[in-house]
Amino acid sequence: MARVALVTGGTRGIGASISAALKAAGYSVASTYGGNDEAAAKFTAETGIGTYKWSVADYDACVDGIARVEADLGPIDVLVNNAGITRDAPFHKMSREQWQEVMDTNLSGVFNMTHPLWPGMRERNFGRVITISSINGQKGQFGQVNYSASKAGDIGFTKALAQEGARHGITVNAICPGYIATEMVMAVPEKVRDSIIASIPVGRLGEPEEIARAVVFLASDDAGFVTGSTMTINGGQYLT
Ligand code: CAA
Ligand code: NAP
Numbered sequence: 001m002a003r004v005a006l007v008t009g010g011t012r013g014i015g016a017s018i019s020a021a022l023k024a025a026g027y028s029v030a031s032t033y034g035g036n037d038e039a040a041a042k043f044t045a046e047t048g049i050g051t052y053k054w055s056v057a058d059y060d061a062c063v064d065g066i067a068r069v070e071a072d073l074g075p076i077d078v079l080v081n082n083a084g085i086t087r088d089a090p091f092h093k094m095s096r097e098q099w100q101e102v103m104d105t106n107l108s109g110v111f112n113m114t115h116p117l118w119p120g121m122r123e124r125n126f127g128r129v130i131t132i133s134s135i136n137g138q139k140g141q142f143g144q145v146n147y148s149a150s151k152a153g154d155i156g157f158t159k160a161l162a163q164e165g166a167r168h169g170i171t172v173n174a175i176c177p178g179y180i181a182t183e184m185v186m187a188v189p190e191k192v193r194d195s196i197i198a199s200i201p202v203g204r205l206g207e208p209e210e211i212a213r214a215v216v217f218l219a220s221d222d223a224g225f226v227t228g229s230t231m232t233i234n235g236g237q238y239l240t
Pocket of ligand 1: 179
C-alpha cells in the first residue's frame with residue numbers, strides 16, 4: 001500500500017511542486033488550499049491530485065478536513081506543513097490584524113494540522129512531519145516582524161516535537177527556503193526584489209522543485225535518522 005501524504009497549501013507555488021514530487025515518488029497525495037478554487041481546479045486537472053479546501057488557521061476545520069482525507073485515502077503518514085502567508089509592513093505600520101493573520105496561519109496552522117494527526121502517528125509508530133519555515137525565520141527581515149516571528153516559531157516547534165516523536169518512529173523536520181520564484185515573492189515590489197536577488201550568491205531565485213526534492217528525501221525511509229533538523233536551502237544567501 002502506498003503511503004499517504006497531505007500537503008497544506010499544496011495547490012500553488014512550492015506546495016504544488018511538493019505534491020507533484022511526492023506523487024511521482026509513489027505516495028497517495030492530498031493537497032489542501034485556503035480559498036483559490038480556480039488554482040486548485042487547474043492543479044487537479046494538471047496533476048490528477050485531489051484537493052481539499054479549509055483554513056489551517058481553524059482547528060476544528062483541520063479536524064474535519066483530516067477526517068475527510070483519511071476516509072478517502074487512509075491514515076496520513078506524511079504531513080507537509082506548507083501553507084503560509086505574508087502581510088508585510090514596517091513594524092510601526094503593522095496592524096494587529098496583520099500580526100494575527102500571519103501567526104494564525106504560519107504558526108498556529110502548524111499546530112492545528114499536526115496535533116490531530118499526532119496520536120495516529122504514535123499508534124502506528126511511523127510518521128513524517130515536515131514544516132516549511134523560511135530563511136526569514138532564521139535571519140529576520142525588514143518589514144516582516146510578524147512573518148519572521150511565525151517562521152522562527154516553526155523551527156522551535158520542530159525541535160521540541162522531534163524529541164517527543166523520536167521513540168515512536170516519527171521524524172519532525174523543518175526546511176528553510178530562501179527566496180523561491182512563486183507568487184509570494186513576485187508580490188514584493190520589483191525594486192526590492194531586484195536588490196534581494198543581488199544578495200543571493202548563486203545569482204537567482206530558487207525553484208519550487210528545489211524544495212520539493214528535499215521534502216521527498218525527508219519523507220523517505222532513508223531519512224529515518226534525520227530529526228529535529230533545520231534544512232537550509234537558500235542559494236548561499238544566509239549561512240547558518
Ligand atoms: N533595510 C533597511 N531599510 C529599508 C529596507 C531594508 N531592507 N526596506 C525598506 N527600507 C526603508 C526604506 O528605504 C524607507 O526609508 P526612508 O523612509 O528613509 O525612505 C523606509 O524603510 C520605509 O519604507 P517604505 O515607506 O517604502 O515602507 P512601506 O510601508 O512601503 O513598506 C516594505 C516597505 C513592505 C517593508 C517593503 O520594503 C517590502 O515589501 N519589503 C520586502 C520584504 C520582504 O523581503 N518580504 C519577503 C516576501 S517573500 C517571503 O516572505 C518568502 C520568504 O520566506 C523568503
Ligand atoms: P504561495 O504561492 O502564496 O501559495 C500558498 C499556498 O498556501 C496556497 O495554496 C494557498 O491557498 C495556501 N494557503 C494560504 N493560506 C492558507 C490557509 N489559511 N489555509 C490553507 N491554505 C492556505 O506560497 P509559496 O511561495 O508557495 O510558499 C509556500 C510556503 O513556503 C509558505 O509557508 C511560505 O511562507 C514558505 N516560504 C516561501 C518562500 C518563497 O520564497 N516563496 C520562501 C521561504 C518559505 P490558496 O491558493 O487557496 O490561496
